[in-house]
Amino acid sequence: MEPPSPISCCCGREPLGKGGTRRSFFAQAAAVIFGAVGLLVPTMVGVVAFLNPLRQKGQEGGFRRVASLGALPEDGRPQKFAIIADRVDAWNRFPNEPVGAVFLRRIGAGVQAFQVICPHAGCSINFDAATSGGRFFCPCHAASFDLSGKRLDETSMSPRDMDALQVEIRNNSEVWVKFEDFRTGTPQKVTQA
Amino acid sequence: MKALLAWIEDRSGLGAALRKCADHPVPGGACWCKVWPCTILFAFCVEAITGFFLWAYYSPSAQTAWESVYAIQHQISGGWLLRAIHHYTAHVLLALLIIYIVQMIFTRTYRAPRELVFWLAVGMGLCALAAVLTGDLLPWNQNAYASTKTRTGFLTFLPAIGDSLLRLAIGGPGPALGSHTLTRFFALHAGLFSGAFLFLLILHAALIRRADAQQADAAEVVVPAWPSQTWRGAAACLIVVAAILGLACQHATTDLHAGVALGSPADTNPANAYSAARPEWFLLGVYEFSHFFPGQRQILPIFVFPGLVLCLFLAMPWIGRMRAGHYFNVGVTALLLVAMVALSYRSAAHDAADKEHQKALADEAKLADRACQLAVAHGIPSTGALTLLQNDPKTQGPRLFQQCASCHNYFHGQDDDIVAEKPSAPNLWGFASRQWLAGLLDPKRIIGPDYFGNTKFRGAEMVGFVKENLADLDKAEQKDLEKLVIALSGQAGLKSQWDLDAKDAEILKAAPKLLDQFGCTDCHRFYEKGSAPVGPELTHYGSREWLIDIISNPADKRLYGKKNDRMPAYAVEKILSDRQIGLLADWLRGEWYEEE
Numbered sequence: 001m002e003p004p005s006p007i008s009c010c011c012g013r014e015p016l017g018k019g020g021t022r023r024s025f026f027a028q029a030a031a032v033i034f035g036a037v038g039l040l041v042p043t044m045v046g047v048v049a050f051l052n053p054l055r056q057k058g059q060e061g062g063f064r065r066v067a068s069l070g071a072l073p074e075d076g077r078p079q080k081f082a083i084i085a086d087r088v089d090a091w092n093r094f095p096n097e098p099v100g101a102v103f104l105r106r107i108g109a110g111v112q113a114f115q116v117i118c119p120h121a122g123c124s125i126n127f128d129a130a131t132s133g134g135r136f137f138c139p140c141h142a143a144s145f146d147l148s149g150k151r152l153d154e155t156s157m158s159p160r161d162m163d164a165l166q167v168e169i170r171n172n173s174e175v176w177v178k179f180e181d182f183r184t185g186t187p188q189k190v191t192q193a
Numbered sequence: 194m195k196a197l198l199a200w201i202e203d204r205s206g207l208g209a210a211l212r213k214c215a216d217h218p219v220p221g222g223a224c225w226c227k228v229w230p231c232t233i234l235f236a237f238c239v240e241a242i243t244g245f246f247l248w249a250y251y252s253p254s255a256q257t258a259w260e261s262v263y264a265i266q267h268q269i270s271g272g273w274l275l276r277a278i279h280h281y282t283a284h285v286l287l288a289l290l291i292i293y294i295v296q297m298i299f300t301r302t303y304r305a306p307r308e309l310v311f312w313l314a315v316g317m318g319l320c321a322l323a324a325v326l327t328g329d330l331l332p333w334n335q336n337a338y339a340s341t342k343t344r345t346g347f348l349t350f351l352p353a354i355g356d357s358l359l360r361l362a363i364g365g366p367g368p369a370l371g372s373h374t375l376t377r378f379f380a381l382h383a384g385l386f387s388g389a390f391l392f393l394l395i396l397h398a399a400l401i402r403r404a405d406a407q408q409a410d411a412a413e414v415v416v417p418a419w420p421s422q423t424w425r426g427a428a429a430c431l432i433v434v435a436a437i438l439g440l441a442c443q444h445a446t447t448d449l450h451a452g453v454a455l456g457s458p459a460d461t462n463p464a465n466a467y468s469a470a471r472p473e474w475f476l477l478g479v480y481e482f483s484h485f486f487p488g489q490r491q492i493l494p495i496f497v498f499p500g501l502v503l504c505l506f507l508a509m510p511w512i513g514r515m516r517a518g519h520y521f522n523v524g525v526t527a528l529l530l531v532a533m534v535a536l537s538y539r540s541a542a543h544d545a546a547d548k549e550h551q552k553a554l555a556d557e558a559k560l561a562d563r564a565c566q567l568a569v570a571h572g573i574p575s576t577g578a579l580t581l582l583q584n585d586p587k588t589q590g591p592r593l594f595q596q597c598a599s600c601h602n603y604f605h606g607q608d609d610d611i612v613a614e615k616p617s618a619p620n621l622w623g624f625a626s627r628q629w630l631a632g633l634l635d636p637k638r639i640i641g642p643d644y645f646g647n648t649k650f651r652g653a654e655m656v657g658f659v660k661e662n663l664a665d666l667d668k669a670e671q672k673d674l675e676k677l678v679i680a681l682s683g684q685a686g687l688k689s690q691w692d693l694d695a696k697d698a699e700i701l702k703a704a705p706k707l708l709d710q711f712g713c714t715d716c717h718r719f720y721e722k723g724s725a726p727v728g729p730e731l732t733h734y735g736s737r738e739w740l741i742d743i744i745s746n747p748a749d750k751r752l753y754g755k756k757n758d759r760m761p762a763y764a765v766e767k768i769l770s771d772r773q774i775g776l777l778a779d780w781l782r783g784e785w786y787e788e789e
Contacts, residue, residue, distance in 0.1 A: 024420060024421075027420035027421055027423075027424045028419070028420040028424070030420075030424040030427065030428065031419070031420045031423040031424035031426075031427045032427075033427075034424065034427035034428050034430065034431045035235075035423075035427040035430060037431060037434075038235060038427065038430040038431045038433070038434045039235070039238060039239070039242075041278075041434050041438070042239045042242050042243050042275075042278050042282075042434075043242050045243070045246075045271050045274050045275050045278060046242055046243055046245070046246030046275055047246075048270055048271040049246050049249075049250070049265075049269050049270065049271045049272050049275045050246050050249055052268075052269045052270050052272075055270060086572070088572065090261070090264055090268075091257075091260045091261065091263055091264040091268065091568070091572070091573045092260070092572060092573050092574070092575055093571065093572020093573065093574070094574075094575065
């Protein structure tokens with residue numbers, strides 16, 4: 001068995017300072033601070049990148065042309081229309097895809113628009129024509145709404161009435177809707193962006 | 194609080210463990226020369242941290258790898274810096290390991306009781322090398338693709354197992370690399386090689402402690418590691434961070450070029466293979482060395498010699514037991530280092546003087562910028578960013594024009610010129626523009642090399658007409674000729690002339706009258722005029738449709754008919770696809786996306 005070879009070193013043989021508490025304090029502080037700063041730099045850069053979703057903006061909720069006035073029944077029965085827009089997912093852009101849907105309903109000369117997303121838990125609301133006069137019905141948790149979007153049931157699962165959207169009639173025949181998504185599960189209507 | 198701490202201490206022994214760590218003896222005293230293991234541990238931690246955060250954004254597939262790195266680089270805040278830190282720390286880690294190993298050899302530290310410490314350092318070096326080489330492919334750009342294709346191709350030099358190894362490495366029968374290459378390279382990079390490195394690192398640290406304790410008994414001076422050695426190590430780590438940040442920010446910190454270049458998306462089409470791929474600095478010497486061994490003998494510089502050198506390194510602790518053996522070790526190591534530096538320099542110098550290589554580098558840089566420009570402007574389709582380039586007339590035009598460049602020039606004295614080897618057809622730069630048409634209708638220039646000078650039309654009707662009727666015009670006729678040029682060029686609707694065409698709308702409207710006045714319609718059809726065409730139809734002359742038609746089939750009876758010179762019918766003969774002909778037409782018309 002070979003004995004351990006003597007340690008060879010290029011430089012400092014720093015003797016143990018007996019009364020050197022000050023020096024030792026600075027050395028300790030330096031070790032902690034240098035090490036912490038060194039590791040914090042990459043960690044912070046990573047955390048900032050990781051938190052990027054908090055700074056991202058959702059898609060813009062501008063007015064979009066949804067249908068022509070002629071496509072809506074005169075009797076005020078609601079019709080469902082897809083919202084066609086560019087869908088963005090991470091680095092991808094998919095041009096002209098359905099990104100949502102709305103119910104449009106004629107009221108006299110005007111048009112009323114609702115999000116199809118249920119304010120309760122984000123399911124898709126159906127129009128139920130079979131019930132007398134018709135109603136909106138969410139199949140997930142049985143929330144029902146009248147034609148003007150009001151909750152029919154006092155103990156409805158939905159925390160608020162259906163989400164109405166702003167409508168503009170342009171050129172006397174085009175129905176434009178300001179399409180927005182709203183947070184689900186809250187009594188207030190809060191835009192999700 | 195005290196009770197809680199006491200409880201934690203009782204159950205975990207954390208404080209005692211930390212104290213034991215802090216008190217671990219450093220034989221020979223604290224020294225700057227002993228900071229290397231500390232910096233290596235630190236660099237690994239940086240890689241693990243930044244690697245995790247990159248992992249949160251990276252997607253390994255042929256359609257998403259470049260794209261997700263593009264998102265990291267250009268859409269995620271600080272993403273470029275994150276990636277640059279990860280990239281440069283890997284290189285710094287490799288450099289630190291080389292320094293550490295060389296130091297152990299030069300200071301004879303590899304001797305008993307540290308033989309295994311030395312071995313583990315060499316093992317860490319190999320793991321780091323493997324991790325860098327597998328990580329290199331992940332951005333899936335042209336350089337990464339070409340480098341990895343070459344490197345994995347080397348495996349076939351190995352007798353018997355070579356082909357199987359290649360399949361295992363690239364995850365398929367090849368020859369192209371693809372999504373399965375990426376998935377396994379990612380797994381090897383982030384899982385196997387990093388994990389193996391960590392394992393060796395822990396073992397290495399444990400054996401250092403053991404050896405330190407053994408040597409402490411015999412040493413004159415012994416100090417506890419904390420804080421005198423620790424603060425030196427921490428300071429060295431800080432310097433490492435500063436160096437990495439310096440490297441990461443060396444180019445820019447804001448624009449497309451911040452951090453590490455992303456390059457252009459990998460193109461698996463062999464026709465578009467990237468010719469300027471070079472290994473990283475640590476393999477440049479081996480690369481240059483391998484040039485001395487042509488053909489099958491490349492197995493020597495790539496596998497045999499490195500394998501022998503590795504065996505020699507592993508044997509060094511025992512060779513170094515004798516003083517002469519130690520000098521031998523030092524000599525061999527120094528020789529290897531000098532040889533590598535010299536060979537790397539030779540390679541770099543050769544590339545710097547190689548015009549083809551420099552052009553390939555410049556072209557790739559341009560392509561990379563273009564890919565980013567298009568991705569920013571249009572978003573990336575689900576088929577991947579390569580599709581953006583494949584549908585971009587600015588990118589594809591010059592490539593497709595190589596077909597045409599056996600006869601046609603595309604020349605205007607700029608660096609995007611394409612010059613035919615033997616120009617024998619009109620110069621198509623600015624085709625159908627006012628400038629181009631003015632030249633065509635110039636009696637001197639029409640028989641020059643830029644127009645019909647080298648074609649069989651040199652002595653045909655058109656040249657005769659121009660020479661006879663358009664020479665020696667008086668001022669009024671000169672003015673009318675200018676109007677004719679404006680009117681005919683207006684048929685093309687070129688993007689570069691939109692403003693001019695709008696300004697001269699009146700002249701454009703008078704096109705039928707002007708063409709009649711000069712007698713063009715005697716030979717050319719123009720809308721309903723000119724029933725027995727001799728030359729090509731001038732309706733929508735130079736428009737996208739007109740160009741597509743003439744490229745598709747110049748011998749169509751609306752165009753040159755039987756008089757067609759040597760131009761092939763690209764669509765009829767199926768030389769180019771309809772999509773390619775469309776791209777070529779767009780490119781000739783200067784119709785492509787440009788940043789505002």
